[in-house]
Amino acid sequence: MVIKKYRANNMNEAITRIKYELGSEAVIISQRKVRKKGIVGFFSKKILEVTAAVDNKKREENMNYGVRTLKKIVDNGLKNNQQEDKKKDAVGGAYESSLVNKNNDELIKEVQQMKGMLTKMMNNPCVNVGKSELQVKLENSDLNEKVIKKILGNINIMEDDRKDEEKLKEVVQNMVKVDNRKLSHAVVLIGPTGVGKTTTIAKLAGRMALVEKRKIGLITIDTYRIGAVEQLRTYADIMNIPFKVVFTMKDMEKTLREMDSCDTILIDTTGRNSKNKMQISELRAFIDKVRTDNIHLVISCTTKNKDIDAIVEGYKQLNYSDVIITKLDETCTYGSVLNILQAAKKPISFVTTGQNVPEDIKSMSSEELAKLVLGEDIIC
Ligand SMILES: Nc1nc2c(ncn2[C@@H]2O[C@H](COP(=O)(O)OP(=O)(O)O)[C@@H](O)[C@H]2O)c(=O)[nH]1
Ligand SMILES: [Mg+2]
Structure with a gap:
């Protein structure tokens, strides 16, 4: 389950971002009006904070579907091009045919790149949102991917209004267990x-x-x-x-x-x-x-x-x-x-x-x- 908070000026804006980042399967869990953080926020008008969630499995299905759809498009494209080739070859259009093949290669390369991106997105729910400041900070500390995911996940489910930095401290502190026992015999x-x-x-x-x-x-x-x-x-x-x-x-x-x-x-x-x-x-x-x-x-x-x-x-x-x-x-x-x-x-x-x-x-x-x-x- 991926849970994310969005701050937006209105519900339309929030929904557009949620759909873009979490996909159409995302559901809205809660919404409330909040002020921006810090002293400036105290004087500013309230904005909408929407919490949305999406089931990883559904998301994955969506993405797999995306990959399948892309593949279909390419396969169809290839078929069409091959038919075109045949027609052109029949009238001696060797030059044009090589051009068409070149386009196919480019198309395949592009699709492979897109497939790679989608696979990455499936493995890492944060990739498509771009790296947050927090994530960059954690990567710079040499934390491994698994631990970073766990930290960000724990922060995401915290309901309070504190700054991410404060939440981060608490989360990391809770993950470090210390043994203060006296050494035994x-x-x-x-x-x-x-x-x-x-x-x-x-x-x-x-x-x-x-x-x-x-x-x-x-x-x-x-x-x-x-x-x-x-x-x-x-x-x-x-x-x-x-x-x-x-x-x-x-x-x-x-x-x-x-x-x-x-x-x-x-x-x-x-x-x-x-x-x-x-x-x-x-x-x-x-x-x-x-x-x-x-x-x-x-x-x-x-x-x-x-x-x-x-x-x-x-x-x-x-x-x-x-x-x-x-x-x-x-x-x-x-x-x-x-x-x-x-x-x-x-x-x-x-x-x-x-x-x-x-x-x-x-x-x-x-x-x-x-x-x-x-x-x-x-x-x-
Ligand atoms: N810089 C640094 N070197 C250490 C530290 N602890 C041990 N060493 C060095 O690491 C090397 C191997 O230590 P040793 O106790 O023989 O390791 P062992 O093979 O695990 O018993 C030695 O040169 C130690 O001086 C430490 O906390 N910092
Ligand atoms: Mg030794």
Whole structure:
């Protein structure tokens, strides 16, 4: 269902625009007199605001019908032209015939272009209305098409008189869910290689051990990459935190028991290829031993849109509870934050904003995150 509001001087004008933009199947849901927005509007005369809606399916049928009609016209045109050709060839009109063929080609090309446009219109209800300022703003924030559609849809169904900008803030804020839970007894970080899992573990450990004075234990099962163990061991040594490397499932059980007196045990994992189900299952066997509902998927905000879906889907098998978004300092547009959260359908627990351990990590409110996403704030 597409719902749109129109402001016009009279009903005739409104209906013409509705028919043009939504098609003849559109129905008028409501109408009322309103003043223009802002101080100027306060002194101006009231205008008509009409809300119209159209069923996407009906619209699609209309458009399919449009495509069919066009095809028919072209087919008929071709037939007529071919008959013409035959007639002309019969009287030796070879030159004219080539002209006619050229016109056919042009005609077909034009129809193909129109078909392309119609298909686009069917997939995106906003295309035929031209891009609104709002849509351009959202595209500039690097939000993906799906998320932009959802935002605009949510704004469209808001009934109040506020400016679109205000509605936008509220909508985006509601779409960013934040997890403020205290980290539990055992916390596992998972995610692709190089996103910053180990660095984030070190930041969390530093924060909790040095600032909050909690008893922390560190475990790594990342024994695949050369240097991965040493990286975390170095942090553990500096912070004087117990650190264990786990190779087998048995090791895992034993180490967890040994560290039972810790307030929080932070567990680092190997970056696995999310497309490799075997690797993910292996990792799951280890994580199952931990028995925690604090599993955080770590993902960089510089991840390409196409890869985000594959990563959040690939790791779903591990039942992650939260998302940590890293490297916010490496970009100036933060649409990917919302793209990631919408794809994962999980709340965000932390963001990281640089390479410094332990300071470059924080939790942010939905309001702060919405500001980033909408380009009203930046991370320096
Ligand atoms: N700019 C920036 N770099 C980061 C951030 N977090 C981690 N890194 C860097 O990313 C690289 C990979 O980090 P690492 O923790 O080894 O990633 P892992 O493979 O997921 O464990 C390192 O060079 C880190 O210093 C961050 O928030 N911002
Ligand atoms: Mg690592």
